[in-house]
Amino acid sequence: MQRLKLFLPLIIFVIMAAIFFGVERRVQTGDYDPMALPSALVDRPLPSFSLPTLDGGQLSNAELPDTWFLVNVWATWCPSCHFEHPFLVELKEEGVAILGVDYKDKLVPAQRWLDEKGDPYFATLFDKVGTFGLDLGVTGAPETYLVDAEGIVRFRYQGALDRQIWDKVFAPRIAALQGTVEGGDSQ
Amino acid sequence: MRLLWLLVVTLLSVSAYGVIETYEFDTDLQRQRYNAFVEELRCPKCQNQNLSGSDSAIAVDLRRQVHSMIMDGKSDMEITQYMVDRYGDFILYKPRFSGASLALWLTPLVLLGIGVGVWLTMSVRRNVSQPAPTTLDDAQRARLESLLEDDKSANGEGR
Incomplete structure (x- = not known):
């Protein structure tokens, strides 16, 4: 148990690295665009003009x-x-x-x-x-x-x-x- | 010492951005409200900039819109609603408390709770593990003495 505690920072690092790698991968394949902003207009009528x-x-x-x-x-x-x-x-x-x-x-x-x-x-x-x-x-x-x-x-x-x-x-x-x-x- | 001061000054300094535009206001309150809005509203084109810090075309438009709505006598609620209707909660740097933003608002509280929990259990455990003060008889004292001697001679080998 005490041993395991020593490796805690490493474990946290590996988990974070996996998450970041996954997100980056989805950005590269185009599945996820961090700049894309969901439109507030979706499912609402086109504004009158x-x-x-x-x-x-x-x-x-x-x-x-x-x-x-x-x-x-x-x-x-x-x-x-x-x-x-x-x-x-x-x-x-x-x-x-x-x-x-x-x-x-x-x-x-x-x-x-x-x-x-x-x-x-x-x-x-x-x-x-x-x-x-x-x-x-x-x-x-x-x-x-x-x-x-x-x-x-x-x-x-x-x-x-x-x-x-x-x-x-x-x-x-x-x-x-x-x-x-x-x-x-x-x- | 000088290095320390330099460090402190660097860490405490805040970046100041601002676009100079000349908008006329009738009252100081209107100016304050305008300034509050352009600080608090986020530029929808940018990843992390408020309206006052951004030079993008949409930020210029939104500043003009905020100004004209203030001059038209619109309330703060109306202006905020106008912006959220068009750009969603994204545009508010301080998101409103809603189902979608629940996690955002509550996570710090949950983390604080976990921290307090850890702190409490640790302090309780420390109190428990401290032995109750006891008095030693002569035999025990002698044994303690010899143990301490041993320890001193074995110094350097670690605990």
């Missing part, structure tokens, strides 16, 4: 689609948005409805961005000072929200989307949505 759109119109909650759709927060100043954009265009071609939120941006460069790179959005809100971004709980761009047919936010993803992330984190959730609620114009 009435904002100008990039094409000069106006959009409010009432005009949203009655199927599931994505809300994608982007800006021309955001490098990852640049990277993500081609995949969004692909998604649009597959029939995914995406609402764009141009977050804290300038009008003319944003319009040019969509002209040059293609417009994957059925509409793009122009959130000039970031008030809608605040309501969404945005911490930066890009961020993508999955909204169900009832207008309830089901999931939020921080960072750029690509095919791998789409298949891994979005596809199962969308399948689940379509399982419970009929109607949804996926691929």
Whole structure:
């Protein structure tokens, strides 16, 4: 017993090392992201808004689609948005409805961005000072929200989307949505 | 001695960050409330920085929001609720007492309890193991004397 006590620090060290190693491993495999912040908006309705759109119109909650759709927060100043954009265009071609939120941006460069790179959005809100971004709980761009047919936010993803992330984190959730609620114009 | 002072000064110094922004307030109370909020609210983009210490775009926005809500006459409760609605409990450096944060609040108490428990059992055990004071007769005293002699000569061999 007395002997065992001598080894107590070593035992504690080994246990701690195992825990840290395990966490680090999960960070490397991408199972756990310490920077990811759970969204306070999940399972709550999309905040109400009435904002100008990039094409000069106006959009409010009432005009949203009655199927599931994505809300994608982007800006021309955001490098990852640049990277993500081609995949969004692909998604649009597959029939995914995406609402764009141009977050804290300038009008003319944003319009040019969509002209040059293609417009994957059925509409793009122009959130000039970031008030809608605040309501969404945005911490930066890009961020993508999955909204169900009832207008309830089901999931939020921080960072750029690509095919791998789409298949891994979005596809199962969308399948689940379509399982419970009929109607949804996926691929 | 000088080294000691240096050490003490280094250990006691606190890091001071602050972003200089000019916000106008009508009263000193408003300014105090603003300062309290930007100290107590956590920047959602950063891992461990409060709003006052962060230069990230979202922290700038949230400071402006806090300022405008204070100037609009919103209460502290309303401002806190506004932030928690959008960013969750993460944004509060002092999390509210709820089911999810129960462990956070109670762990120190549990650890304190364990510490007190260990301390009590150890002190009880020490009292028990101390022999009751007894008087020795002459034979015992002689034996003690010789034992002590032995011990002295065997010094260095450890206990």
